[in-house]
Amino acid sequence: MLKFANIARSNLLRQMPQRSFASVATSNKIKLVEVGPRDGLQNEKQVIPSEVKIELINKLSNVGLTSIEATSFVSPKWVPQMADARQVLTSITQKPDISYPVLAPNVKGLEAAIEAGAKEVAVFSAASETFNKKNTNCTMEESMNRVEAIMEVARKNNVKIRGYVSCVVGCPYEGPVSPQVVADMSKRLLDMGCYEISLGDTIGVGTPGSISNMLEAVLKVAPVDKLAVHTHDTYGQALANILCSLDYGIRTFDSSIAGLGGCPYAPGAKGNVATEDVVYMLHGSGYDTGINLDELIHIGDWISQKLGRSTGSRAGSALLLAEQRQQQLKAKL
Numbered sequence: 175m176l177k178f179a180n181i182a183r184s185n186l187l188r189q190m191p192q193r194s195f196a197s198v199a200t201s202n203k204i205k206l207v208e209v210g211p212r213d214g215l216q217n218e219k220q221v222i223p224s225e226v227k228i229e230l231i232n233k234l235s236n237v238g239l240t241s242i243e244a245t246s247f248v249s250p251k252w253v254p255q256m257a258d259a260r261q262v263l264t265s266i267t268q269k270p271d272i273s274y275p276v277l278a279p280n281v282k283g284l285e286a287a288i289e290a291g292a293k294e295v296a297v298f299s300a301a302s303e304t305f306n307k308k309n310t311n312c313t314m315e316e317s318m319n320r321v322e323a324i325m326e327v328a329r330k331n332n333v334k335i336r337g338y339v340s341c342v343v344g345c346p347y348e349g350p351v352s353p354q355v356v357a358d359m360s361k362r363l364l365d366m367g368c369y370e371i372s373l374g375d376t377i378g379v380g381t382p383g384s385i386s387n388m389l390e391a392v393l394k395v396a397p398v399d400k401l402a403v404h405t406h407d408t409y410g411q412a413l414a415n416i417l418c419s420l421d422y423g424i425r426t427f428d429s430s431i432a433g434l435g436g437c438p439y440a441p442g443a444k445g446n447v448a449t450e451d452v453v454y455m456l457h458g459s460g461y462d463t464g465i466n467l468d469e470l471i472h473i474g475d476w477i478s479q480k481l482g483r484s485t486g487s488r489a490g491s492a493l494l495l496a497e498q499r500q501q502q503l504k505a506k507l
């Protein structure tokens with residue numbers, strides 16, 4: 175793992191002062207894509223009742239989020255936790271101003287998603303041969319062919335497609351990943367018709383140095399407003415990587431309530447960056463997410479209790495403690 179740190183350091187020294195794409199976007203409006211119900215829960219070992227997943231999405235629909243990734247139409251043999259995808263998607267109370275994307279790895283998944291009423295689907299591939307093989311049992315090229323086939327069906331059914339590129343700075347099996355490979359894959363997905371590419375640091379090894387290096391390459395082939403950044407917090411770098419991406423003009427970020435998450439085929443990866451932490455940082459830095467942080471922290475606490483643990487959000491846990499102290503003070507008066 176030291177190899178990631180060394181590469182990142184050399185990039186940091188070389189790339190950071192240049193920032194050729196810095197300040198491209200000046201808007202203070204940020205879109206957060208909440209991935210907790212899907213990425214957050216897919217790797218949980220205990221079977222989570224569908225009712226809990228449904229209640230989580232319904233609660234998240236009331237805090238100002240505009241996109242909540244609901245579930246995955248993947249093989250239940252590969253990801254058993256998502257076997258109830260149809261039930262979840264058809265049972266949630268969908269609000270008209272919120273998008274509820276679902277994952278589909280192939281046409282079979284897309285057709286099942288459409289049948290369950292999905293209007294937006296996320297396709298996924300990785301900038302690493304081994305990760306693709308482990309995650310979806312195909313090569314990078316085969317995964318592009320699958321996306322091509324998905325696109326054809328999606329177009330006929332008016333379904334919006336979001337594209338994920340995983341392992342954008344590092345792969346759990348192959349180590350550091352070439353920024354050019356990430357850029358090429360992102361361009362292909364955009365050319366095929368994805369409306370946005372989410373750049374995933376799947377195992378959370380990225381630093382502002384390696385994220386900068388990757389973004390410099392991707393921004394040469396893709397417009398900034400078609401890019402999102404998806405961070406995991408394995409090395410505690412997620413917020414720093416988001417700040418760095420903001421400098422490059424990125425205004426869409428994926429995050430997960432209570433910091434839940436991890437890919438079942440990415441050994442060692444920790445949860446996604448916590449939505450509460452991202453909102454706290456962004457609001458404290460003058461950005462507007464439209465999200466109610468007070469309500470969010472209680473949902474983070476609620477789902478963590480359902481899973482039998484405390485919240486993985488630092489801001490969430492500090493704000494809950496501060497709230498308890500206030501209540502104790504009031505009770506004494």
Ligand SMILES: CC(C)(COP(=O)([O-])OP(=O)([O-])OC[C@H]1O[C@@H](n2cnc3c(N)ncnc32)[C@H](O)[C@@H]1OP(=O)([O-])[O-])[C@@H](O)C(=O)NCCC(=O)NCCSC(=O)C[C@@](C)(O)CC(=O)[O-]
Nearest residue numbers: 247248249252279282283309310311338340341374376437
């Ligand atoms: C792609 C496959 C299906 C290939 O898996 P395979 O075994 O090669 O597929 P297959 O076509 O041979 O089918 C095997 C069985 O699965 C069924 N099947 C086939 N497709 C589906 C489907 N869509 N829905 C339901 N069932 C399906 C199919 O019908 C068959 O059933 P059987 O005949 O044996 O009973 C499998 O590898 C798979 O489902 N992989 C998904 C893995 C996954 O979900 N990983 C996590 C998501 S990616 C991620 O988390 C990263 C991300 C997005 O968050 C960003 C980041 O952090 O970087």
